[in-house]
Amino acid sequence: DAKTTQPPSMDCAEGRAANLPCNHSTISGNEYVYWYRQIHSQGPQYIIHGLKNNETNEMASLIITEDRKSSTLILPHATLRDTAVYYCIAPGNTNAGKSTFGDGTTLTVKP
């Protein structure tokens, strides 16, 4: 799986867009990027995933650069309930099932 790098923490004002970056410069052509979040003491929650094209669902949007070396998760209108640790992973196919969750980004949404 490709190594991912995320900033350790970010703040965002309530109601504003939260843009969480992830660097995955070693990603290979067929590796998807997945995003999860974990609210304190709960199980992680799947958010979104993508390969090349930008993706959007009811929770967030995922923007992947053309060279696929980085991506950005966008929460369009952050609320206090979006305060969580956000993980970006690129598990790949060679290490099937062995998802490596790093330290993630702690997003704090402030009123």
Add this chain to the structure above:
Amino acid sequence: EAGVTQSPTHLIKTRGQQATLRCSPISGHTSVYWYQQALGLGLQFLLWYDEGEERNRGNFPPRFSGRQFPNYSSELNVNAMELEDSALYLCASSEDYTYEQYFGPGTRLTVT
């Protein structure tokens, strides 16, 4: 649709004892994953089961083992427990060979 369920919610054991944690996946999911999350640390991959077989394992000693039943539910066994086994144990399920994993609420294991 019911999510991933885990039991028990909390478990307290003493050093050297054995524990069994249980997980029921989302209906239709055939893969089950187990993770360990010690306090303040990230998720550490433990085991992956699919179609009743162990497909992959993380860097944990053999005293961590498990199995998957024909109905795709799974159990994780921790033998000869040590103090450092105290952690939140999370189970996740997915459809065949995807990483779109759905997590349960976890079992908080405390070893004294």
